[in-house]
Each structure stands twice: as C-alpha cells, then as structure tokens.
Amino acid sequence: MLSAKEQQLLEALEPRASEEGVEIVTIEVVGAKKAPTIRVYIDTVEGVSFDELSAAQSWINDIMDELDPFPGAYMLEVSSPGIDRPLRTLEHFAQYEGDTAVIKMSSSDTGRSNWTGTLAGVDGESVLLMVDGQIETLPINKIKRAHIKGVIDFNA
Numbered sequence: 001m002l003s004a005k006e007q008q009l010l011e012a013l014e015p016r017a018s019e020e021g022v023e024i025v026t027i028e029v030v031g032a033k034k035a036p037t038i039r040v041y042i043d044t045v046e047g048v049s050f051d052e053l054s055a056a057q058s059w060i061n062d063i064m065d066e067l068d069p070f071p072g073a074y075m076l077e078v079s080s081p082g083i084d085r086p087l088r089t090l091e092h093f094a095q096y097e098g099d100t101a102v103i104k105m106s107s108s109d110t111g112r113s114n115w116t117g118t119l120a121g122v123d124g125e126s127v128l129l130m131v132d133g134q135i136e137t138l139p140i141n142k143i144k145r146a147h148i149k150g151v152i153d154f155n156a
Contacts, residue, residue, distance in 0.1 A: 001088050001143055005029055005086070007051055009038065012067055017042070026086040037063065037075040041086060048080040083150030089103065090140055093127045095139055100149040103129065105142050116149065 002010060014140040017024045042048060042056050057078040064076055087093055087101060094121050103115040115138065117131035127138045127146075132155045 001140075001145065002027065003029065007096075009040075009064075009067070009069060011117045012063055013040065013060060016063060017056075018057065020056065021045075022056055025081045025092075026088045028112070031075075031134050035073045036092065037069055037077060038069070039079065041079055041081045043081055051078065053078055083148070083152070085148045085150075087146040088150065089126070090122045090125070093140075094122045096148055097121050099147055100151070101129065103127070103138060103146040106143045106144040107142055 005035065006029055008028050009029075010024055013024050013027075021044060023043045025043050027041070028039040029036050030039065031037045040056075040060055042053070044052060057076070060078055061076055064074075085096070087096065087103075093101075099119055100116065101119050103116070105113045107113075115129055115131060115136065117129040117136065120128040120130045120135055122128060122140075124139050127140055127143065129136045131136055
C-alpha cells in the first residue's frame with residue numbers, strides 16, 4: 001500500500017508517535033519529484049485537536065529535518081484522517097467493520113480493480129468486503145489504496 005519512501009518515513013515516525021500517544025494512520029508523498037508534499041495523517045483515541053496537530057507538526061518536522069528525505073525543498077502537511085479516513089492495516093479494516101469502504105486494487109484475480117462495499121471483517125491476510133450481497137475476499141498485499149466512504153447526515 002505504501003511506496004518504499006512512504007514506508008521508510010512511516011518507520012522513522014512510528015517510535016516517536018507511539019511515545020506521543022499518536023497513531024500514524026498513513027503517509028502519502030504526492031506532487032512533483034523536485035518539491036513533493038509529504039502528508040502525514042495522525043489520530044488519537046480521543047480524536048485530533050488543533051493543539052495535537054500543532055504539536056505533532058513540530059516533532060514530525062524535526063524528524064524530517066534529520067532524515068532529509070528529499071534533497072532540496074518539500075512541503076510537510078500533518079492532518080487528521082478526516083471523514084474519508086484512509087485504511088492501511090488489517091487492524092484498520094477490522095476496526096471499521098460495518099462501514100462502507102472504497103478499495104483500489106493493484107491487481108485482482110477477477111480483473112476488477114475498484115471495489116465499494118461494506119467492510120465485513122478480515123480473514124488471515126485478506127479484507128472481507130460485502131458487495132451486492134456477496135462477500136469478496138481481497139488480499140491486503142494487493143490493495144493499493146483504501147478509505148472509508150464518509151457519510152454526512154444533514155438531518156441530524
């Protein structure tokens with residue numbers, strides 16, 4: 001799911017995140033190769049406040065300065081996962097069982113690469129997704145990107 005560079009950054013950040021009581025939900029490196037944007041999505045058990053984002057920006061920036069992951073310029077964005085929360089690990093998929101997810105596969109035995117359905121749990125190294133009344137088994141190592149399909153109830 002993560003590129004080699006994203007995985008390297010995640011591994012560098014996770015020990016400090018654990019000390020801070022923060023989960024690194026995922027990392028994305030996007031934009032131009034000469035000046036990319038590094039997006040770090042964080043969460044805590046209680047959710048993410050502005051103060052937590054600010055504090056995390058500071059220590060994440062310090063680690064990025066030490067790593068210097070991209071010679072030259074890059075932008076760092078630290079954010080909450082938001083309504084369309086990214087899903088990266090089997091634990092993420094299990095935690096949001098019952099929610100609607102959008103999943104993009106890097107390859108598929110069925111030839112289908114885009115899936116939308118209800119998360120039905122995990123089985124071994126696979127995500128179970130209910131699609132049109134049928135359970136689909138999607139190997140996690142073939143999932144390219146996945147996120148919760150956010151819903152806003154305007155009547156609440």
